[in-house]
Amino acid sequence: MPAPTLATGSEALTGLIARLDSACAAPVESMGTAITEALKSACAQPDLLSPLQRCGRNDHYARHVLHADPAGRYTVVALVWEPGQVTPVHGHYAWCSYAVVAGSLHEERYLWARDPQAVSRTGAADRAPGYFCFSHAGLDEIHRLGNRCDVPAISVHVYGVDGPRIATHVNRVLLAA
Numbered sequence: 001m002p003a004p005t006l007a008t009g010s011e012a013l014t015g016l017i018a019r020l021d022s023a024c025a026a027p028v029e030s031m032g033t034a035i036t037e038a039l040k041s042a043c044a045q046p047d048l049l050s051p052l053q054r055c056g057r058n059d060h061y062a063r064h065v066l067h068a069d070p071a072g073r074y075t076v077v078a079l080v081w082e083p084g085q086v087t088p089v090h091g092h093y094a095w096c097s098y099a100v101v102a103g104s105l106h107e108e109r110y111l112w113a114r115d116p117q118a119v120s121r122t123g124a125a126d127r128a129p130g131y132f133c134f135s136h137a138g139l140d141e142i143h144r145l146g147n148r149c150d151v152p153a154i155s156v157h158v159y160g161v162d163g164p165r166i167a168t169h170v171n172r173v174l175l176a177a
Helices: 011-025 028-043
Strands: 062-068 075-081 090-092 096-102 105-113 118-127 132-135 138-146 153-159 171-173
Touching: 011 028, 011 062, 011 075, 028 096, 028 132, 028 153
Parallel strands: none
Antiparallel strands: 062 075, 075 153, 090 138, 090 171, 096 132, 096 153, 105 118, 105 138
16 A cells, blocks of 8 residues: 555544543553543544545555654554455554444454464454444454445554554554454
């Protein structure tokens, strides 16, 4: 994938950044809730994403970096999913929060098994606009996201990783049993 470019800020994005900065300075036990509330609020605003940030790609879901925290605490990314595009099964090296902005995403959940170091599917759900979640780093929250609909879907993700490592230090790809 080509290197993502940073977005220029909308009022909604500026507000999201301010709230994420506050959330990252909050006590650890309240950080996840503060991040998801900030994301939920921003994603409800129509000016969060520009028309260009709503454009997909034919070969792979499009990744638009909206903001990389200068202190390296987090990166905000919009993902645009064309029909049929899906991630591999993965856990996260960093904490992660995401919200569905448009369309619908299908999320499959998995459970890690140390022996034979594989995962098994535990369930699935469709995620509509307004859905949001937070998970800590590690193998307690393993999933696969994809677009099973006939129209594009858009989600906004906040990862606890600095911008230059967004393509290499987020997903820990796992094998399904």
